[in-house]
Amino acid sequence: MNSTNKIPKATAKRLPIYYRYLRYLHEDGKDRVSSTELSEAVKVDSATIRRDFSYFGALGKRGYGYDVEDLMHFFSKTLKQDRLTNVALIGVGNLGHALLNYNFHQNNNMRISAAFDINKEIVGTIQSGVPVYPMEDMVQQLKMQQIDVVMLTVPTSAAQEAANNLVKAEVKGILNFTPIRISVPDHVRVQNVDLANELQTLIYFIDHYKTDDKDSLLPLD
Amino acid sequence: MNSTNKIPKATAKRLPIYYRYLRYLHEDGKDRVSSTELSEAVKVDSATIRRDFSYFGALGKRGYGYDVEDLMHFFSKTLKQDRLTNVALIGVGNLGHALLNYNFHQNNNMRISAAFDINKEIVGTIQSGVPVYPMEDMVQQLKMQQIDVVMLTVPTSAAQEAANNLVKAEVKGILNFTPIRISVPDHVRVQNVDLANELQTLIYFIDHYKTDDKDSLLPLD
Numbered sequence: 001m002n003s004t005n006k007i008p009k010a011t012a013k014r015l016p017i018y019y020r021y022l023r024y025l026h027e028d029g030k031d032r033v034s035s036t037e038l039s040e041a042v043k044v045d046s047a048t049i050r051r052d053f054s055y056f057g058a059l060g061k062r063g064y065g066y067d068v069e070d071l072m073h074f075f076s077k078t079l080k081q082d083r084l085t086n087v088a089l090i091g092v093g094n095l096g097h098a099l100l101n102y103n104f105h106q107n108n109n110m111r112i113s114a115a116f117d118i119n120k121e122i123v124g125t126i127q128s129g130v131p132v133y134p135m136e137d138m139v140q141q142l143k144m145q146q147i148d149v150v151m152l153t154v155p156t157s158a159a160q161e162a163a164n165n166l167v168k169a170e171v172k173g174i175l176n177f178t179p180i181r182i183s184v185p186d187h188v189r190v191q192n193v194d195l196a197n198e199l200q201t202l203i204y205f206i207d208h209y210k211t212d213d214k215d216s217l218l219p220l221d
Numbered sequence: 222m223n224s225t226n227k228i229p230k231a232t233a234k235r236l237p238i239y240y241r242y243l244r245y246l247h248e249d250g251k252d253r254v255s256s257t258e259l260s261e262a263v264k265v266d267s268a269t270i271r272r273d274f275s276y277f278g279a280l281g282k283r284g285y286g287y288d289v290e291d292l293m294h295f296f297s298k299t300l301k302q303d304r305l306t307n308v309a310l311i312g313v314g315n316l317g318h319a320l321l322n323y324n325f326h327q328n329n330n331m332r333i334s335a336a337f338d339i340n341k342e343i344v345g346t347i348q349s350g351v352p353v354y355p356m357e358d359m360v361q362q363l364k365m366q367q368i369d370v371v372m373l374t375v376p377t378s379a380a381q382e383a384a385n386n387l388v389k390a391e392v393k394g395i396l397n398f399t400p401i402r403i404s405v406p407d408h409v410r411v412q413n414v415d416l417a418n419e420l421q422t423l424i425y426f427i428d429h430y431k432t433d434d435k436d437s438l439l440p441l442d
Contacts, residue, residue, distance in 0.1 A: 020400070149423060193416070195414070199308065
């Protein structure tokens, strides 16, 4: 594999989807898969799949398709699925509780291993198998437990202060579920999951969407 | 505004973010905003903002910036914020409960007005202000209530069957929170919110991310 390849963000986002389906095929005893089959299963057109895979070198053979096990192992390494990633949850409200019960571990080698909140009723308890620490111990605990990826589900008003402390705790990545855009230094990566925005974008697409080209350009009338 | 403009998906996804900040400025009594200020607040570089806005015609004036009220009203119409959108929730488990408590209405003219589940303990009750109907009434209720946008939060094993019934109910858009890619006809728009995938992509980006160009190409080493 060419180590100087650059891959687009859109391709990177599809890797976990490919990986998950390849695992499914492998468990099902399948040895190989065509780009057409893969395309139908993951709902990505086969030209896009071929282009995505091309960033990683020539992984398929014409007339044969892709070797399921090879490809699965390759994506497993690329996605660092060969080691467990521990993640912390910052804020155990309604959404935080839902995330604690969400099965991140099912198809992915990651799990929530610590949670933080200010609510005295749950601090010091185990929620869905995860210990809840007081918010004031966050910086120290994250450093001690060497957790560098967190999910931020605090109320909007507490988001920036929590983000500041996450920077102090030297985290590298924040999955931000709050509706505000938090400010952090450039070396900290923030990925926003804004549920109201997702819903509003969907509604916008329905109103303005007239072609069957779902992923590129949308007519606006 | 040019009615034949086509706008990229990435631009469409940023519209709600612009809209929300413009509302905030308007409530704060601000008359105008520069693309630099906007850029810092919404964390989108100003070249991208100018390009995004250009799809809708020349909304700003050199040396003046953008008129907050004009721009806000324009986005409000574009995003159909001038009318309330009712949305249904399909599946009231942990994530469904979190979504019922999520304040979609705060900055957006949309709300969850009906929920569906198979759990007899909650069917017939009001959860967080929203009536919960039995799953077997879903097709009929969605048609009767003229709801054409839903959030799908059923267990994975029930996702495709629910999707089939949503097609029968003639919904136009599905915000799919289940980890599977559901199959629906082309006229139904599906937007996937895959939380494990978001987390995995973030971890991937942290491991492979070496430049400060967060949104385009990522070095892979």
